[in-house]
Amino acid sequence: MxxxxxxxxxxxxxxxxxxxxxxxxxxxxxxxxxxxxxxxxxxxxxxxxxxxxxxxxxxxxxxxxxxxxxxxxxxxxxxxxxxxxxxxxxxxxxxxxxxxxxxxxxxxxxxxxxxxxxxxxxxxxxxxxxxxxxxxxxxxxxxxxxxxxxxxxxxxxxxxxxxxxxxxxEPIDKIEHRRLLTAFLTAAQTGNVAALENLFAADVVSSSDGDGIRGAARIPLVGGPRVAKYIAAFAPRFWPGSDFTWVEANGNPGVLVPGGRTGVALLSIEASPQGIHHLMWIVNPAKLDAFARSRSRGGPTPKRV
Known part of the structure; x- marks a missing residue:
């Protein structure tokens, strides 16, 4: 130098x-x-x-x-x-x-x-x-x-x-995005299979990113009936008492969901006018810790020089 x-x-x-x-x-x-x-x-x-x-x-x-x-x-x-x-x-x-x-x-x-x-x-x-x-x-x-x-x-x-x-x-605005996510949370908490299916697009997928963490599904679930039944099956032990924290992740509303076997999850959705296409569950602790740090700093500010 x-x-x-x-x-x-x-x-x-x-x-x-x-x-x-x-x-x-x-x-x-x-x-x-x-x-x-x-x-x-x-x-x-x-x-x-x-x-x-x-x-x-x-x-x-x-x-x-x-x-x-x-x-x-x-x-x-x-x-x-x-x-x-x-x-x-x-x-x-x-x-x-x-x-x-x-x-x-x-x-x-x-x-x-x-x-x-x-x-x-x-x-x-x-x-x-x-x-x-x-x-x-x-x-x-x-x-x-x-x-x-x-x-x-x-x-x-x-x-x-x-x-x-x-x-x-086809994109939707943030208001509709949050409405769909809110409706999903309500239906998921009550285990209402019919309400869940009504929110889903025909090709809906549920993916859990956990890199092997206990409780994270290792295979994506595909199709409205299968995803709805899976979500409803967890209603009695996953959702009761959950205190959601709304966040903004990658430009869209998301929610931190505490509880369950994985401890906490960041849920984000991909949606269009046809409904919810993808439920994305981030449960990998390293990714959640990084997101928490970015929130505490007010954004993803990289390491100091």
Whole structure:
């Protein structure tokens, strides 16, 4: 590392802190993991410290480049790790009450179900899509980051859009989202199978992300009747006395549900005008602890530099 003054380091730190929410937002959307995104942001800071910054004309572009390339590398290895995950894997939720877009110009690619959908893309496709759709980077800049031609980047983004559009549900607003989640909680507490089925879309799935924790279902449940009966069966011992805590997770209302064998769960839903398509139960203690830390900080602020 070149010799530099304290003033230089303070200037570097100040520039980095301003850009940090954006860098975290890029890495998080790329990986669906706040913990991995924090590690990448920290590594980007270390590289920023050890760079001859006098040669950098555009710090924002340079830091976005480093963050994205690191995230691509991690994404390539993450797929193998997730194959060894015990039970369904769901993205790690983040509190969005103080920063609804997590550092982006648009809130694109932030909902848990959408992040799960992006897992179908290659890391490079995902990077191109995230940089363009959430952060509105121009194609030439994305091309520099990905070391591709602008024409190739346009093709990547177009292909990613088609994949996403083909699988994405018709969105609903936050008011309707909360109404459906509230109605689900009411029906689940009473074990009302008919009411539950009426809330579900035909293709409803219930997934519990616990990485092997006792009490977490290791296989997703599929179909309205099966999911409704499963939820109703737990009503006598899971729901009584539950003191729900409403939260905002990844741009949508969610609820922390205490009790049951897993201790606590963060419940989020994917829904459309057809009803609830996906019940997403986060019971993995590491993910719940990370979400609790993000709430206490007022958002997913990465590690201090």
């Amino acid at each position: 070149r010799s530099e003054s304290l003033e230089d380091l303070e200037e570097a730190a100040s520039a980095f802190v301003v850009l940090r929410p954006r860098l975290f937002g890029i890495a998080y959307r790329m990986l669906g993991s706040a913990a991995e995104a924090e590690d990448i942001v920290q590594e980007t800071w270390l590289r920023w410290q050890n760079t001859d910054r006098s040669t950098i004309e555009n710090p924002s572009a340079f830091l976005a480049l480093i963050t994205t390339r690191l995230a691509i590398n991690v994404a390539q290895s993450a797929r193998a790790r997730r194959e060894a995950y015990i039970g369904p894997w769901l993205p790690e939720p983040v509190d969005t009450s103080s920063d609804p877009t997590i550092g982006a110009e648009r809130g694109e690619a932030l909902e848990l179900a959408f992040l799960l959908l992006l897992e179908r893309l290659t890391p490079t496709e995902r990077a191109a899509y995230v940089l363009r759709e959430a952060f509105v980077y121009p194609y030439p800049q994305i091309a520099d980051i990905l070391q591709l031609s602008p024409a190739n980047v346009r093709q990547l983004v177009s292909r990613a859009r088609k994949h996403v559009s083909a699988a994405r549900r």
